[in-house]
Amino acid sequence: MRSVSKGVNGKRTLIPVGPFHPLQEEPEFFQLWVEGETVVDMDLRISYNHRGIEELSTRKTFDQVPYLVERVCGICSSTHPLAYIRAVETICGCEVPPRAKYQRTMVTELERIHSHLLWVGLAGHFLGYNTVFMWAWKYREPIMEILEKITGNRCAYANAKIGGVRRDIPNELFDDIVRAVDSCWGPTEMLTNAVLDDPVLHARLVDVATLTHEDAIRYCVTGPTARASGVPIDVRRDDPYDAFDLVDWDVITFPEGDVMAKAKVRLLETFEAIKIVKQAVRDCPNGETDAGVEEVPPGEAIGHVEAPRGETFHYVRSDGGRCPVRHKIRAPSYVNVPSFRASCIGQHVADVTIAMAAVDPCYSCTERMAVTKDSKTGNELMDAKELQELSVQRTRWFEKQLGIEPFDKRWGPKLQELLA
Amino acid sequence: MSDTATPSVIERFETKLCDEHAICETRKERQGVYSVPIAKLVPLLRDFISNDNARLATITGIDVRDGTELLYHLCFDDHKYVATLKVLVPRTVDAMESITPWLPGAEFIEREIHDLLGIDFTGHPRMERLILSDDWPEGVYPLRRGFKKEDAQP
Amino acid sequence: MNWKFWSLKKSLFVYHVNAGACNNCDIEILELLTPAYDVERFGIILVGSPRHADVLLVTGVCTRQVKKRLQELYLQTAKPCVVMCIGACALAQGIFAEAYHVGPCVDEVIREVDPNAIIAYVPGCPPKPEAMIMAVVKTWQKLDELAAAEPKPVAPALPEVAGA
Numbered sequence: 001m002r003s004v005s006k007g008v009n010g011k012r013t014l015i016p017v018g019p020f021h022p023l024q025e026e027p028e029f030f031q032l033w034v035e036g037e038t039v040v041d042m043d044l045r046i047s048y049n050h051r052g053i054e055e056l057s058t059r060k061t062f063d064q065v066p067y068l069v070e071r072v073c074g075i076c077s078s079t080h081p082l083a084y085i086r087a088v089e090t091i092c093g094c095e096v097p098p099r100a101k102y103q104r105t106m107v108t109e110l111e112r113i114h115s116h117l118l119w120v121g122l123a124g125h126f127l128g129y130n131t132v133f134m135w136a137w138k139y140r141e142p143i144m145e146i147l148e149k150i151t152g153n154r155c156a157y158a159n160a161k162i163g164g165v166r167r168d169i170p171n172e173l174f175d176d177i178v179r180a181v182d183s184c185w186g187p188t189e190m191l192t193n194a195v196l197d198d199p200v201l202h203a204r205l206v207d208v209a210t211l212t213h214e215d216a217i218r219y220c221v222t223g224p225t226a227r228a229s230g231v232p233i234d235v236r237r238d239d240p241y242d243a244f245d246l247v248d249w250d251v252i253t254f255p256e257g258d259v260m261a262k263a264k265v266r267l268l269e270t271f272e273a274i275k276i277v278k279q280a281v282r283d284c285p286n287g288e289t290d291a292g293v294e295e296v297p298p299g300e301a302i303g304h305v306e307a308p309r310g311e312t313f314h315y316v317r318s319d320g321g322r323c324p325v326r327h328k329i330r331a332p333s334y335v336n337v338p339s340f341r342a343s344c345i346g347q348h349v350a351d352v353t354i355a356m357a358a359v360d361p362c363y364s365c366t367e368r369m370a371v372t373k374d375s376k377t378g379n380e381l382m383d384a385k386e387l388q389e390l391s392v393q394r395t396r397w398f399e400k401q402l403g404i405e406p407f408d409k410r411w412g413p414k415l416q417e418l419l420a
Numbered sequence: 421m422s423d424t425a426t427p428s429v430i431e432r433f434e435t436k437l438c439d440e441h442a443i444c445e446t447r448k449e450r451q452g453v454y455s456v457p458i459a460k461l462v463p464l465l466r467d468f469i470s471n472d473n474a475r476l477a478t479i480t481g482i483d484v485r486d487g488t489e490l491l492y493h494l495c496f497d498d499h500k501y502v503a504t505l506k507v508l509v510p511r512t513v514d515a516m517e518s519i520t521p522w523l524p525g526a527e528f529i530e531r532e533i534h535d536l537l538g539i540d541f542t543g544h545p546r547m548e549r550l551i552l553s554d555d556w557p558e559g560v561y562p563l564r565r566g567f568k569k570e571d572a573q574p
Numbered sequence: 575m576n577w578k579f580w581s582l583k584k585s586l587f588v589y590h591v592n593a594g595a596c597n598n599c600d601i602e603i604l605e606l607l608t609p610a611y612d613v614e615r616f617g618i619i620l621v622g623s624p625r626h627a628d629v630l631l632v633t634g635v636c637t638r639q640v641k642k643r644l645q646e647l648y649l650q651t652a653k654p655c656v657v658m659c660i661g662a663c664a665l666a667q668g669i670f671a672e673a674y675h676v677g678p679c680v681d682e683v684i685r686e687v688d689p690n691a692i693i694a695y696v697p698g699c700p701p702k703p704e705a706m707i708m709a710v711v712k713t714w715q716k717l718d719e720l721a722a723a724e725p726k727p728v729a730p731a732l733p734e735v736a737g738a
Binding site for chain 1: 475480497526562
């Protein structure tokens, strides 16, 4: 852990981040309380994206709900319907035909590849490493194209339905899928090597915003965020669905919990996803793709699947009618985001950027600064003079760390000469 | 890799639950719903989470005739099992003991239920509005039965 | 030719506003800026502040919480500013039209603060990147029309230079 300069008189500065901020995908409003450059407290206000899908879902029929829930999040648009469908299939007690299982697996894993590459790109963007951003987004393009080819849309695939898949992926397209994922392997390998070798990325990512094993359990985090903190949970293994227990793959875990570990988990998972897709294509049997579910009996069940960001959890209750009585949706970020409190407090303001991005609800740097009064206590947080004093103090600290002479000594006489 | 839940462990959970007067409502291959007396819920959750490696997935709130049902979904990841503990919060009470003080991961989940269903979680450190807009009227809960969009005009 | 519109056309600076979208449109917008579609070659670039923006790319339904902030963002942009409603939600709220936490349509929200706002609509859920490029081209054509319709500004006469 790096040492951090203390604030002037222990006063705090409030840095509002959002609700609309460059680079970020979603509107969220963070308030960072900082002392010097250390974040000492933070708060989050959401609601900007709240549309009321859970209530809307009870007014749609069972067959319409998948279209609605795939619009919960566009990047996880195959996993939300799948979690809902798993819940409804458990209520019905129906058996999905094997061909449908394999095809669902293909689409979910293709989505995981494009989502992880998207994250790597955005993480690079947040760090100011735009080459990685451009590369990663270029390499995910073949995946988007193959998804369009096999499902009909680049995002929002609508491929799964209760009891099977809506549209069969013809065998002729299987070769294209293999070609697309193969074209992804090499670039991902190159990206992984670039990330693991780069000393600058090491400096920015290692030991930054560490989420300890204990905190990961206390905050109930899921997905890559948990696996990077040494919590080996993965719904694909812990509650296997579709074809995940029929193909061979590994759960990637790292014990460190820092941002680097999260990047490594995601990059290595991309390879696992490519392996799964290739095996699913190889093993996919011929046959029916729809169990033909007509009615949903009364009952209640949960369904959960592993989205690229973690566990997507749905609960459905039916009273035997046409629409669900209650449909609860819990997206993975909802449990991953609060872990900011454990990982970001005590960090440098500059590192919070990537720390927030690390759990993958993209968030970026702290650009605007306000000098305000704390609404609760009425204490003035920090004024302009103190801020300037602080920045001078900070420069001195850096000069000392780097072993260079203070600016005044190096440039003072020269400056005087020039001005004279 | 076995495909079903570990039976012996599930039996142990169920014995633990039955000792606390819980009733098994539904039992599927890898998930079950148990109705639990309201006073026993928090000790049971605490026991499962600290001793049995359970993970709180989320809490579902459902508005029913006599009050609000709260469903605590616990994932036993090591045993391929998801247990749902169900309690009924009577309409006259509309309050529940918060689990956030010892499980910070529940903070947002409880605040969401507070916003959408009007359940007060006692002992919660920040029981503030989280997911409804600033101009949303107080005392209007969108997931309660009989809610109309017109009631929520600013 | 009106200089205001003529200069607006040259290099469009876009600012992206997610007004409660599902990220589908947003990742497609980013897709536009990355090598696969690369609209930077036409001078279109994403900027970090609405004050620099010529175009406001609005995605999503405009939730109740976002409404006021969206108006504020629009007022902060330099005028003339083109608002592009991207995707079915921004057009007419799409699948979320009946949800309880949704405000008015994006164009209504913008027109509330500026009745003469220039608004372009890109349908699709999400629109394909090609469709968005098409929308930009059409916006350019529209700006040309607007520029032609406005009276040509008269260049100020240069002062006589003594002894020239």
